[in-house]
Amino acid sequence: MKMLTRLLQAGIAIEILGAAFFVVVWLSDPVPPRSDLAHYHPATADEIRSLEKTVRDSGTADNWLTLGKAYLAGGFFPHGEYCCEQAARDDAASFEAHYWWGVALNQLGDTSQAIEGFRQALPLADDQTSVDDARARCWYGIGRNLLRQEDAANAEAAFRKAGDYLPARCQLVRILVRADRGSEAIAILDELVSRYPNESTFYQLRARAREQTGDTAGAFDDRTHVERAPDRLRSDSIIAELQFEFGAIGLNRQLGNCSRLTAEQPQQAVTCLRELLSAGWRTELAVTLVEAEMRIGNAQQAVDLLNELMQRGGTTPERLAQLAYGHRWLEQDEMSFELLHRAAQLMHIESVHDALSQAYLTRGESELSDRHRALASMTGGIAAFRENRLLEASSQLQQALQLDPGLSNGWFYLAECYRVEGQDEDAIDALRRCLQIDQNHGRARSRLLRLTGSNPED
């Protein structure tokens, strides 16, 4: 018995020593930082807390990285930096961990360390599925941080190393243009414009580069083409990556899911959105819920929510228009009519003018109905022009001008359609019509000067 007791005592002593060893190890293990989530929507806060717990329970490199990215997406940049650095330490071969550590340092403005982080990630890119892309992301990050150190020469070299990576190409040409190296920039921009014909940034940069080389006609073409290039390049790809992560956490992911439901299962979307909104106010939630409520015919709920939305987030023409549609649904036509007018005064929106045209027709006021139908067509025509759908634009603008020939902007944009199509005589006629109505239309005057070579008379 005594022997057994002694054996057990010895075993326990060993166990205690072992436990102490583990406690020391665990105490020396890094733990996730504490984040103040008080101002976050519970859906996001809960998700971040759950990731924190996962790391506390089992701090693998992957878990650290996931938490780090969530922190960065949620704006906790020091926390994100800490976690990503931990992930990079725990998995020295992980490209993603090193890259995101660089991203975190980039957000903190620690440019030298950020460059170091991206440099450490570079050789690890070889294991990535898309090696070139991974390397380019690093060179882009290095270049961007060199720019923040005002070292344009080395930044240029870094962006060149990023090869075909579009954000880096964009920064490279920006450096060239700002340094008055227009010819070098044009060589790259010509290729970018042919690859991305709807991207406005490249036309803008090429216009400036062409001005530097004395090509004023080319610069004018690019400047005017900008108006018909609807795409917008996200020039800072690091921010784009953060925004992707932002959309993937907590509330934003749930909101995305609900939004997708709105079209096909609006009732389910309403339930889910109401639940999220009752947990915490967010403007985007309310906006999506209004749409879903309207879809299932809950006009009163939509109206109430819109009123709250405008109190909390301000008036927009779109919100006024939605409110008008809500009141119309509730058969409060006068209120709806007034709101449509307010929306139309704030901004031309095709659907609002259409609704006003319909309302005036119902009231037997055909002249005002035609006026709004003309404004609706003009607004639609201008929108089509800005998306480079010139035939559709021409057709809608002509319809508008048939109904109301006093729309100076209608004539101006019709002239632009003609000018782009090479119908200079028609363009000149339309511009003159525009100036007959508004002799101070600056753009019409400058276009006419370009087409006729002489200043239009006052």
Next chain:
Amino acid sequence: MTAEPVNPGEQDRRIETAKPRRALLTLLLVAVAIPPLTYFSKPLVRALKSPSPLHVGGTSFPESKRQFEQESIGPEPAWNSQITNVQMVDLDQDGLLDVIVCDALRSQVIWYRQHPQGDWEEHVLGSDLLVPAHATVADLDQDGDQDVVVAILGDLFGTDRYSGRVVWLEQTADGFVPHVILDDVRRVTDVRVGDLDGDDDYDIAVAVFGYSIGQILWLENRGGEAFRDHVLLHAPGTIHVPLADFDGDGDLDIAAVVSQEEEEIWAFENKGGGEFHSRRLHVSDNFDIGSAGLIQDDLDGDGDPDLIWPVGDNLEYEFSYPQPYHGCIWFENKGDWEFEPHRIANFGGAYAAAAGDIDGDGDRDVVLVSMVNEWQEPGNPCIVWLENDGSQQFQVWRVADRPTHLTTVACGDLDGDGRDDIVAGVMKKMLKHTDRDGRVVSWRSGDQP
């Protein structure tokens, strides 16, 4: 039934054998329990540990020795404030400075009339003005009263849609009557009024910020309500277009700050007759420097207007963080269109600057406000003043650490004590908030103990 009597010796012996058995059992239990207990105590043990210190960002400064008396102007915010611009102007010309506020949440331009001194009366000058970004007070129609010209952004968030306008609020006997004098433009951030073509009427310089596409325009006053638009520059992100006679030739020139990765300072030299010669005064290679505005002021008191450039706009992402290069740069006008840059402060998230004589010592000081300092660090200021020692060496002092998210500031002597006071506005556009809330706040410059 009675229990069998037990011999006391026998009882002792039983107890003696039971004791080691119990001890053995206890030891056995302990031995079995230690490994799982150790394992399951892991989260508890780890919870005991304090995390390592994190990166500390933001900027802090010593507290101002000069006292400031802080008060709110107008109502406290019910929701997130969206004040885009504050200015101090004596609109009713009663000798007391008033405050003009652009409130994007309420879509209004509001006049806080100081009447009597220290009391504020709210008057709405214009409603349904979709995100007013800047209001300039001037007698645009030269009828002897003060009108207000408003830059309409149309949308607080980045977009290239044609939501901008310039609206003239004409003062009449019946109140302020709105006239749209420019539309079909992208987001407009600034309007400044002055005679730009030397014909003795007021023209308007316009900053069309847009988003990725923008312009700088000037509107030629053609009489009546007619203004003709002329393009000065195609560039996205122009924030402010201050007017001054920068070259000392007797006419008004236009300066401009262009942001959105351009990060340039421009000037448009007035050549007379409505002709302008454009000059790029400064280019920053740091595309992220975050131009946040531009004001003109004769900071060194040498008789020519200088430029003051706050940098700290960081709104590319939903959450921002103060950067080490944020702060304020003074461009000293050296004459002949040469402007020498001097960094006069580092201040995380610096979003607006104003100049004034805060301490009443006869030289010009500077006030800066921050939209995105590191608010988690206690004491990090939202507003600082830069004390000018008379030779343009500046000591930065903390004025206050609340309310956070200040985006606009103005200086002027509200109480007529010879020292300029401060008014600032809050715009909570970012997602990360604090409890240090506010809307429009004044700080009256007091004594220095």
